[in-house]
Every structure is written in C-alpha cells, then in structure tokens.
Amino acid sequence: MNENRFIQRIKVNSEILGKIAKIDEFKGLWQGSLRLSPQILGRLKAFVIITSTGASTRIEGSKMTDAEVARLLRGLKSHPPKNRDEQEVAGYADLVGRIF
Incomplete structure (x- = not known):
C-alpha cells in the first residue's frame, strides 16, 4: 500500500x-x-606512492626527483636513508603505503 x-x-x-x-x-x-589484475593494481600503487612521496617531500624542500625516490624506495631494505631528504622520503612513503 x-x-x-x-x-x-x-x-x-x-x-x-x-x-x-x-x-x-x-x-x-x-x-x-575492481576487476583489475593484481599486477596492474600493484603497479598503480607503486606509481601513486612514488609520485605522491616525491611531490609532497619536494614541497617541504627535498630536491629528489621521482626517479631518485623510486630508486631509494627499491633499495631501502639493504641501504637505510643517509640524509634528511632520504629520511623524509622513506617516512612519507611508509605512511602512504600503510594507507593503501
């Protein structure tokens, strides 16, 4: 009714x-x-983390390019950050990675 x-x-x-x-x-x-393959989603996530990290830390004064950010993040397990820029990049990337 x-x-x-x-x-x-x-x-x-x-x-x-x-x-x-x-x-x-x-x-x-x-x-x-939602039907994207895990490989594509993984690449998108990596791209977002690298570009967001690079842009955000450059706003704060970092001089690292996205290529340098990517290289640093690939080698973080074997080579800890050496300077303030690298520490900021590592910290920000860790945070963004936890969100995604």
Missing part, C-alpha cells in the same frame, strides 16, 4: 531517468575497476 502512494507522488521524467542512467553508468565503471 505504501508503495502505491510513493509511485503516485513521484513523476519520472526524462531528467530523472537521465540522472539514474548516469548513476548506473558510474556504478558500472566502478565495478569494472
């Missing part, structure tokens, strides 16, 4: 149908992105 009252109050026009279609399209895109 409540359903009938609701249906009678709502007039579905082309604008509402268009918005519903946009929501459905977004839902499909979102669900499709």
Whole structure:
C-alpha cells in the first residue's frame, strides 16, 4: 500500500531517468575497476606512492626527483636513508603505503 502512494507522488521524467542512467553508468565503471589484475593494481600503487612521496617531500624542500625516490624506495631494505631528504622520503612513503 505504501508503495502505491510513493509511485503516485513521484513523476519520472526524462531528467530523472537521465540522472539514474548516469548513476548506473558510474556504478558500472566502478565495478569494472575492481576487476583489475593484481599486477596492474600493484603497479598503480607503486606509481601513486612514488609520485605522491616525491611531490609532497619536494614541497617541504627535498630536491629528489621521482626517479631518485623510486630508486631509494627499491633499495631501502639493504641501504637505510643517509640524509634528511632520504629520511623524509622513506617516512612519507611508509605512511602512504600503510594507507593503501
């Protein structure tokens, strides 16, 4: 009974149908992105960590490029950070890695 009252109050026009279609399209895109392979997701995560770390630490005054950040992060297990820039990069990358 409540359903009938609701249906009678709502007039579905082309604008509402268009918005519903946009929501459905977004839902499909979102669900499709969840099907990415683990390899692609891993590469995306690494890219995000490197670029975010590089940009954020450069704002703070670091001179390291993204390539240098990537090289440092690849070698962190065998070579600890040597200077303040490297320490900041390592710390920020660790934090971002925990979030993702």
